[in-house]
Amino acid sequence: MQKLIFTLLLSLCLSFMVSGWVTYINLGLVTNFTARWAHAFCNAWPASFVAAYLLSGPVSTITQRIMEKCYGKTQ
Numbered sequence: 001m002q003k004l005i006f007t008l009l010l011s012l013c014l015s016f017m018v019s020g021w022v023t024y025i026n027l028g029l030v031t032n033f034t035a036r037w038a039h040a041f042c043n044a045w046p047a048s049f050v051a052a053y054l055l056s057g058p059v060s061t062i063t064q065r066i067m068e069k070c071y072g073k074t075q
Contacts, residue, residue, distance in 0.1 A: 007056060011049040019044045 019040040027036060 003056065004053075007049060007053045011052045012045060014052075015041055015045040015048040 020037050023033065023037045023040050027033065030036070
């Protein structure tokens with residue numbers, strides 16, 4: 001359950017920031033910026049959540065291997 005909640009919150013925060021940034025880069029501060037940002041966020045968050053949930057295991061494994069190579073045996 002902790003992994004699910006963590007992934008939900010992390011993907012929410014990242015999608016919020018990245019969709020806002022990309023919307024700003026693509027459109028600038030147009031009059032309907034907030035509506036377009038909200039639309040982009042609603043499209044991005046589900047994809048971000050699924051990607052983060054599916055990739056968290058492999059990324060954790062890769063991180064562990066890197067840490068072991070750089071710093072020796074960890075945990």
